[in-house]
Amino acid sequence: MLQFLMSPNFWASVLASTTPVLLATLAANIMTKAGLFNLGIEGTMLICALGGVLTSAFTGSLLMGALVGMLLGIFVSFVLGYFILMMNAPMNACGVAINLAATGGTVFILVMICGSKNNSSSLVSSFFPSVNIPLLQNIPVLGQILSGQNFVTYLSWIFVALCYYMLYHTKLGLNIRAVGENEEAARSAGINVLAMKFIALALCGVFCAFGGMYLSMGSMHFFTAGMVSGRGFLSLAMDAIAQGNPLIGCASSFLYGFSDTITVYLQLYSQLDLQLISAFPYLFILVVLIIIQFVRSRIEKKKQQSQI
Amino acid sequence: MKKITKLLALTLVLAMALSLAACGGSGSGSSAPAAEAPAAGESAPEAAPAEESSEKAEVYLLIKARGDLSFWDSMAEGGDRAATELADKANVHVIETTADAQANLTAMYEAVDKGADLIFTGGDFLDNMMTVADEYPDVAFVLLDEKLPDGVTYPNIYAVQFATSHAGFLAGICAADVAAANGSKVVGFIGGMDEQVIIQECFMGYIQGAKYYDPEVSVVYNYVGAWGDPEKGKTQALAQYNDMGAEVVFAFAGGSGNGVHQAAAEVGKYVIGADSDQSLSYAEHPETQKAFVTSVLKLLGNTIYDLTKQFVETGDLPLGERHILGLAENAVGIVENDLFNEYVSDHGKELIDQATAAVKDGSLEIIGAMDKDQATIQGEIAEMLG
Numbered sequence: 001m002l003q004f005l006m007s008p009n010f011w012a013s014v015l016a017s018t019t020p021v022l023l024a025t026l027a028a029n030i031m032t033k034a035g036l037f038n039l040g041i042e043g044t045m046l047i048c049a050l051g052g053v054l055t056s057a058f059t060g061s062l063l064m065g066a067l068v069g070m071l072l073g074i075f076v077s078f079v080l081g082y083f084i085l086m087m088n089a090p091m092n093a094c095g096v097a098i099n100l101a102a103t104g105g106t107v108f109i110l111v112m113i114c115g116s117k118n119n120s121s122s123l124v125s126s127f128f129p130s131v132n133i134p135l136l137q138n139i140p141v142l143g144q145i146l147s148g149q150n151f152v153t154y155l156s157w158i159f160v161a162l163c164y165y166m167l168y169h170t171k172l173g174l175n176i177r178a179v180g181e182n183e184e185a186a187r188s189a190g191i192n193v194l195a196m197k198f199i200a201l202a203l204c205g206v207f208c209a210f211g212g213m214y215l216s217m218g219s220m221h222f223f224t225a226g227m228v229s230g231r232g233f234l235s236l237a238m239d240a241i242a243q244g245n246p247l248i249g250c251a252s253s254f255l256y257g258f259s260d261t262i263t264v265y266l267q268l269y270s271q272l273d274l275q276l277i278s279a280f281p282y283l284f285i286l287v288v289l290i291i292i293q294f295v296r297s298r299i300e301k302k303k304q305q306s307q308i
Numbered sequence: 309m310k311k312i313t314k315l316l317a318l319t320l321v322l323a324m325a326l327s328l329a330a331c332g333g334s335g336s337g338s339s340a341p342a343a344e345a346p347a348a349g350e351s352a353p354e355a356a357p358a359e360e361s362s363e364k365a366e367v368y369l370l371i372k373a374r375g376d377l378s379f380w381d382s383m384a385e386g387g388d389r390a391a392t393e394l395a396d397k398a399n400v401h402v403i404e405t406t407a408d409a410q411a412n413l414t415a416m417y418e419a420v421d422k423g424a425d426l427i428f429t430g431g432d433f434l435d436n437m438m439t440v441a442d443e444y445p446d447v448a449f450v451l452l453d454e455k456l457p458d459g460v461t462y463p464n465i466y467a468v469q470f471a472t473s474h475a476g477f478l479a480g481i482c483a484a485d486v487a488a489a490n491g492s493k494v495v496g497f498i499g500g501m502d503e504q505v506i507i508q509e510c511f512m513g514y515i516q517g518a519k520y521y522d523p524e525v526s527v528v529y530n531y532v533g534a535w536g537d538p539e540k541g542k543t544q545a546l547a548q549y550n551d552m553g554a555e556v557v558f559a560f561a562g563g564s565g566n567g568v569h570q571a572a573a574e575v576g577k578y579v580i581g582a583d584s585d586q587s588l589s590y591a592e593h594p595e596t597q598k599a600f601v602t603s604v605l606k607l608l609g610n611t612i613y614d615l616t617k618q619f620v621e622t623g624d625l626p627l628g629e630r631h632i633l634g635l636a637e638n639a640v641g642i643v644e645n646d647l648f649n650e651y652v653s654d655h656g657k658e659l660i661d662q663a664t665a666a667v668k669d670g671s672l673e674i675i676g677a678m679d680k681d682q683a684t685i686q687g688e689i690a691e692m693l694g
Contacts (some may be wrong), residue, residue, distance in 0.1 A: 009550040013543045020539065116589070117375050119566055124592045219539055220570050221593065224563045226536035264544045267530045268552055275500045278533050 002263040008144035013264070015145065016219065018257030019153045020045075020228075023211030024235030025242065026156070026163055026251040027204040032244035033167060034200030035180035039095025040080055041208055042232025043102030048073045049212035050106045053125040054113060055221040061134055062126035066213065073209030077201040085197055107225050120216075120223040127217045128152050152214040158208065163246045180244070208232075237285055241292055252288065259284040265300075321354040365398040365620045368419040369612065370429040373404045378583035379430065379608065383452065386609030387428075401560050409436060416440045420447055426613055426619050428452060441465050445690040448625055450615055452608060455630050463628045468611060471634030472506070473513030473676035474667060475604040476637075477581050478642045479558055480517020482601050484525045485656030486578050487555035493522065496554035498531040498544050498568050500561035507531075508677040508685050510560055510604065515692040516674055521659060527693055528552045532564040541567030549575045556580060556601060572599035578651065580604065581691070583644040590689055601651050603643045611639050632678060635667045 004010050024041050031038045038044075051072040058066025080098060107117055126150040137147035141244040161219045167173035178186040179196040187193050211231070212296060216223040243251035259281040266277045324649040342379035361528040369387040384402050388499060403419070412429065413436040419427055420440060424447055429437055431454025441449045441462045451467045490681040495518050499507040511529065518525045530544040541564035548554040557572065558580040559565035565582065572579035573596040581587065581603035590597035613634060619625050633639035642648075642660075652660075666672030675692075677685045 004547075004551060009546065017543050018538065036638060047342060096623065111375060115375060116377060117373070118377065118563055119589070120594075121566075121589050121593060122591070215539055219542060220567060221596075222566075224536065224566045225537045227538055229534055229537035230537070231539075253601050260540070261543060264530060264540070264547050265551070267544075268528055268547060278502075278531075 001270045004269055008141050010261060010265060011145040014254070014257045014261045015149055015153060016257075017260050018254050019150070019156050019218075020211045020214050020231050021234055021256050022156050022250060022253040023152075023159070023207050023214065024232050025238040025253045026159055026246055027207035027211065027234045028239035029242055029246050029249045030163065030176075030200050030203050030207070031242050032239055033180045034176050034197050035183060036084070036197060036200065037091050037095075038077070038080065038201075038204060039092050039236070040076070040098030040102075040232075041095075041204070041230055041235055042230070043095075043099035044073055044076045044205060044208040045212035045215075045228045045232050046102040046226070047076055047212070048209035049216035049227060050109060050120070050223050052209070052213040053120050053123070053216045054109075056127075056217065057120070057123035057125040060126070062128065062217075065126055065217065066128075069213045069217075070206050070209045073205035073207075073212075074202045075205070076199065077205035077208070080226050081198055081201040085194060103226065105258060106223075110223065110225060118225055119252070121223065125217065127220060127221045128213070150214065150217045150218040152210055155210060156214075157250075159210070160246050160250045163203070163207075167244075167246065172199070185235075211235075237289075241285070241289055252285075255288060256281060256285065322465055339343065344526070366397075366423050367398050367401065367417075367426045367616055367619070368416075368424045368428070369402045370405050370415050370419070370427065370433065371402060371430065372407050372430070374501050375588055377586075379606070381584065382606065382608040383428070383430065383612060386612030386616075389609060390613050393613075394616060394620055398616060400616065405433075405557045407432070410515045411435060413439065420444050425491055426450065426616070426625075428615075437465065438462065448619065448627055450612075452611070453606070465631035466615075466625050466627050468615075468639075469630070469632045469678060470606045470608075470611075470640050471513075471632050471674070471676055471678070472510040472604065472606060472640055473516075473674050474634040475606070475640040475642055475664060476510040476513030476558075477517035477520070477526070477667075477674050479602060479604050480514040480519075481521045481656060481659050481663065482517075482642065482648070482652050483514070483556040483558060483578075483580060484518040484521035485653055485659075486601050487525065488522065489651075489653060490555045490557040492553055493525050494552055494554045495525060495527055496545070496548035496552065496557035497527060498541060498548070498557055498559050498561050498565070499529065499531045500535045500564055501533060502531040503682055505677045505680075505685070507560055508689065512677050512685075512692065513674055513688060515689070517663070519692070521656070526561070528554055532550045532561050535562035538567030538570070541565060542571045544562050544568070545571035545579075547577065549577050558582075558604075560604070569596050569599060572596070574670045581643075585645065587643070587645065587647060598647060600647055604646075605641050605643060607639050607641055610635070632676075634674075635664055647660055 027041050048069045052065045052069030055068035056062055080094050083094045084091045103219040111117055114122045130148050131151050133147040175191045176196050178191060179193050185195055215227050238249055238252045241252040261278045263280050266272055313459060369383060371383050374384050386401050387402040403415050405415045412433045414435055426448045428450045430452050434454050437449050437451055441464050445464055449465045451465055453470060455467045455469060487495050497511055497514055515527050518527055528548055532541050541561055545568040546556050548557055556578040557568055559568035560582045569579050570689055578601050579599045580601050585605050587597050587600035663672060
């Protein structure tokens with residue numbers, strides 16, 4: 001029943017379906033670190049997914065598409081930032097507003113430009129290529145899994161490393177974390193709180209953009225209405241596990257990718273009830289969350305005891 | 309700075325307005341031009357005097373919106389055809405009401421106020437139809453692709469359902485045929501949601517068709533669990549193509565099916581579409597387009613045209629009844645385009661003709677999922693899969 005775990009295709013699919021969630025989780029991580037909560041990740045991804053496709057279709061250039069997608073991501077995040085940081089609007093309401101605007105707005109623009117409410121397949125848009133890594137691709141099994149993934153998948157791994165390094169090993173990261181931990185203290189230490197938050201929002205926008213563009217310009221070669229399909233919201237759960245740490249975020253996204261792909265294969269290889277199978281990824285996340293919370297509280301207790 | 313602030317605020321307001329326009333839409337606002345569009349082909353029906361409209365039947369089609377390349381487009385196409393070909397006997401109005409049930413209800417009341425004789429709408433608006441049909445017993449209503457709740461009958465509603473199992477059967481033959489040509493005995497199916505009779509109906513036909521071609525063909529299947537998740541559809545299709553050895557996958561999953569098409573193009577295998585000739589939507593993506601063997605269709609347009617014609621010529625419809633239309637009534641079918649002719653062998657085409665004829669003369673009965681409870685359906689599917 002579990003023989004598919006030996007299949008390299010299975011693991012390649014795991015990495016592929018991890019990618020968009022991983023990027024969204026990174027976006028959520030950096031928000032958490034800066035003391036913000038961005039419910040609008042889902043919508044931002046959707047907007048960037050469409051923006052990238054349309055720009056690359058009209059300019060014929062992948063680079064332009066990616067660039068405009070990124071700028072759109074930053075722009076949408078800044079709109080959110082403007083409202084919650086400068087106008088003191090409630091964070092969650094603004095996030096929801098972005099999601100609603102994105103769900104309806106993308107379809108609206110899709111119809112205006114492509115004449116279809118379903119997808120943008122009437123346009124020829126560029127897409128990120130799959131990358132075969134020399135040497136690695138010749139190794140059996142491992143090569144099949146790790147090589148030949150989409151460019152954005154590799155990019156997401158680089159982003160995780162960079163993000164981690166930035167957060168924990170640079171002054172900028174320290175400042176961002178300080179702002180997130182205690183805004184007043186950070187301000188009294190002379191940190192420009194607003195600037196730090198906007199920098200975090202910009203990074204969040206970039207990660208969202210690549211998460212969205214992976215879906216519409218990597219895995220798929222055109223935009224489909226609603227194609228983010230809850231991955232932005234899932235990233236918030238992943239971030240709850242990671243509590244802002246990109247490495248744990250990466251691990252939990254991978255766990256999600258694994259449990260999501262396993263549902264596909266369980267349907268094919270087992271006779272288990274479908275309802276049970278589809279609940280699997282979420283049960284999985286719940287169990288991991290409980291375990292992590294348990295471990296955390298144990299550590300917390302030990303700390304307190306040692307202090308006494 | 310202040311200017312930028314204002315600009316930002318304005319942009320967001322605009323974005324909100326756009327989203328509202330796309331989601332909600334207004335029944336009367338968007339319907340007015342749509343109502344006139346088919347009418348433009350007639351002799352100025354909006355200005356027609358009262359006595360003329362009493363001679364001509366007023367037929368209203370209430371659809372969500374054109375442009376879905378599927379269900380609603382097929383309905384609209386039937387309405388447009390009736391509007392031109394039956395122009396001397398009926399004023400046919402195709403009205404887009406958006407997905408908003410309230411807007412649909414408003415449009416339906418407007419239609420009866422304007423003297424509608426016959427109103428068509430889709431199953432999504434069943435409740436509206438029951439409400440209005442109750443108040444206007446003299447108006448005839450046709451409900452498409454849905455039945456009335458159990459035990460409820462209206463003397464003025466005719467419910468039409470489509471035996472997509474018949475179309476699925478033909479698709480199954482095509483799939484098994486193309487698989488056989490490539491030396492495989494495995495065909496795949498990817499559905500949008502589990503335990504949905506609409507999907508199971510088609511799936512059951514598909515299995516029977518594949519087994520009709522060759523009893524040894526095995527069918528593997530997945531359910532995406534969402535209508536708009538192409539990424540997951542792609543993962544499932546790749547699993548079926550790469551690990552299960554499926555040569556052809558039938559994607560019956562709405563927007564999630566796009567991922568299946570993409571996967572087929574990437575691994576160089578085949579796919580069967582649903583609801584419309586989906587290969588047409590990939591004119592700009594030739595590698596995806598040529599993965600299509602065929603697509604399964606509900607020929608709503610045919611049905612609407614036939615019923616409108618019957619109504620205006622005889623003034624009679626089987627109101628109060630419910631029929632399931634299939635191959636025999638030409639209400640379902642598959643796309644037979646150049647790709648189909650290229651991929652499906654003569655033997656396959658022969659079997660398709662043979663099966664169609666057998667269904668028409670009643671010697672072949674295709675088992676469907678309609679009117680059965682889930683336990684029965686699941687049991688039958690398990691039995692069919694063997």
